[in-house]
Amino acid sequence: MPADLDAMTAGVLARTPAWVARAITLVESARPDHQRQARQLLTTLAPHAGRSHRIGVSGVPGAGKSTFIDSLGGVLTAAGHRVAVLAVDPTSQRSRGSVLGDRTRMARLTADANAFVRPSPARGTLGGVARATREAIVVVEAAGYDVVVVETVGVGQSETAVAGMVDTFLLLALARTGDQLQGIKKGILELADVIAVNKADGPHAGDARAAARELAGALRLLHTPVPVVTCSGLEGHGVEEVWSRLRAHHAHLRAHGDLGRRREEQQVDWMWAAARDALLDRFQADSAVRHTAQALERRVRDGSLPPAAAADLIVAAYTAEPD
Numbered sequence: 001m002p003a004d005l006d007a008m009t010a011g012v013l014a015r016t017p018a019w020v021a022r023a024i025t026l027v028e029s030a031r032p033d034h035q036r037q038a039r040q041l042l043t044t045l046a047p048h049a050g051r052s053h054r055i056g057v058s059g060v061p062g063a064g065k066s067t068f069i070d071s072l073g074g075v076l077t078a079a080g081h082r083v084a085v086l087a088v089d090p091t092s093q094r095s096r097g098s099v100l101g102d103r104t105r106m107a108r109l110t111a112d113a114n115a116f117v118r119p120s121p122a123r124g125t126l127g128g129v130a131r132a133t134r135e136a137i138v139v140v141e142a143a144g145y146d147v148v149v150v151e152t153v154g155v156g157q158s159e160t161a162v163a164g165m166v167d168t169f170l171l172l173a174l175a176r177t178g179d180q181l182q183g184i185k186k187g188i189l190e191l192a193d194v195i196a197v198n199k200a201d202g203p204h205a206g207d208a209r210a211a212a213r214e215l216a217g218a219l220r221l222l223h224t225p226v227p228v229v230t231c232s233g234l235e236g237h238g239v240e241e242v243w244s245r246l247r248a249h250h251a252h253l254r255a256h257g258d259l260g261r262r263r264e265e266q267q268v269d270w271m272w273a274a275a276r277d278a279l280l281d282r283f284q285a286d287s288a289v290r291h292t293a294q295a296l297e298r299r300v301r302d303g304s305l306p307p308a309a310a311a312d313l314i315v316a317a318y319t320a321e322p323d
Contacts, residue, residue, distance in 0.1 A: 005037060009044050012143050017116055020143045024118055027135035042138050049141035050263070052084075053250050056162040058152040058188070059172030064198045065151055066105035068172060068233030073109040075239055076147055084116045084140035085109065086133055087151040088158070116145060134165050134270050163191045164269055167259060168249045170242070173197045173215060175207035189219065192226050194245045200230035201237060283318055292317040 008026070011019025023045075027038040059065050066087070073083045085106065109115045118136065137148055150166055152158040163169045171192040189195075195215055200208030208230045216228045227245045231238030253259035283289055293314055299305035 005041055005044075008041060012045060012139060013048060015144045020116060020139060021118065023139045024120070024132070024136045027139065028120060028132040038132075038135065042135055045138055045142035049138040052137075052141045052146050052148045053168065053247070054137065054148045054150070054166040055246060056150050056152065056159075056166035056169045057172065058159045058162065058169070059198070060174055063172040063174045064233045065172055068196075068198055068231070068239070069149055069151055070106040070109045071233045071236050071239045072243060073106070073112065073115050073149070075236075075243055077109075077112050077114040081147050082114045082116075082145045083109070083112075083147045083149065084143075084145035085118065085149045085151065086136050086140070087117065087119045088133060088153055116140060116143075133162075134273075137165065159188055159191055165266055167253060167262065168193045168246050170246060171195045173211060174199060175204060175211035189215075189222065189226075190224060193249045194242065195219075195226055195228045196238070196242045196245075197228070197230045198233055201232035201235045205230075286318055288317045288320065289314055 008019055008023050012023050023041060026034055026041065029035065029038070057065055057069060069085055069087075073085065076083050087106075106117050110117045118140075120133065120136065133150060137150070140148055148166075150162050152162045159169075159171075169191050171188060171194070173195055175197055197208045197212045197215065212228045212230050219226050219228065229238060229241050229245060231242050233239065250259070253262065296305060296310040296313060300307055300310050
């Protein structure tokens with residue numbers, strides 16, 4: 001059933017959560033008719049978007065991302081901000097199901113009238129980043145949310161993808177006995193604008209401070225001036241300090257004109273990403289590709305044809321002139 005785009009647009013601009021949720025459902029849909037409607041909706045909403053502070057949050061598994069975001073969101077809404085959280089959940093490659101558990105992990109924020117929490121299944125896209133996350137950002141910004149938090153699954157290349165759609169990238173680290181830098185790759189450190197060692201509470205507080213010192217030392221070796229702080233998402237300690245650092249980074253970008261340039265580059269990247277997605281969809285839906293691929297898969301499985309050669313034949317089937 002076609003969406004009522006006029007009503008949806010009005011509902012989003014009126015900051016009605018139900019309409020915001022419906023709009024995101026529309027932009028997430030893979031149906032061609034829904035995608036056409038989504039493009040119309042986004043074109044209408046775009047002039048009302050772009051005025052939020054976009055924050056990416058990532059970290060190793062177990063770093064407490066959702067608990068931290070729940071605590072940070074409470075600090076922000078108490079200060080008068082409206083916060084939207086777009087939490088990308090891992091999707092099972094076998095069952096294609098999604099856990100969608102962030103609503104339970106962010107219980108306080110979910111119940112906050114000035115917050116909107118939207119878990120979105122990744123559907124197996126690069127790095128676990130939901131294909132429509134960029135579009136969802138436009139929707140929530142048009143609905144007046146002035147802080148948008150994108151939580152990554154913290155695996156694969158999701159950090160790089162999210163860093164390419166936000167203003168400030170926060171890395172949550174975790175102190176680990178015997179190796180404070182365990183699980184943190186150099187490339188992720190280079191993406192980070194702010195680093196916070198989480199779970200700095202109780203008997204772990206000392207380990208967290210030690211980890212922060214070690215991270216700060218590693219960053220000096222990389223000649224990367226990134227602030228490193230400690231916090232406890234569970235108890236709320238240090239969360240306001242993290243927000244202060246995030247806000248300072250955003251202000252620095254604005255003052256030096258870097259925010260506008262970063263957003264412009266992200267828009268161009270979005271264009272090419274959308275083009276690649278559209279081409280891939282068209283390629284996979286092509287009848288010649290499907291027919292050729294079915295036969296070639298059997299030969300690849302039994303080892304009679306190398307995968308690269310099979311790929312060439314599939315592409316040739318797509319580019320061949322129709323009879």
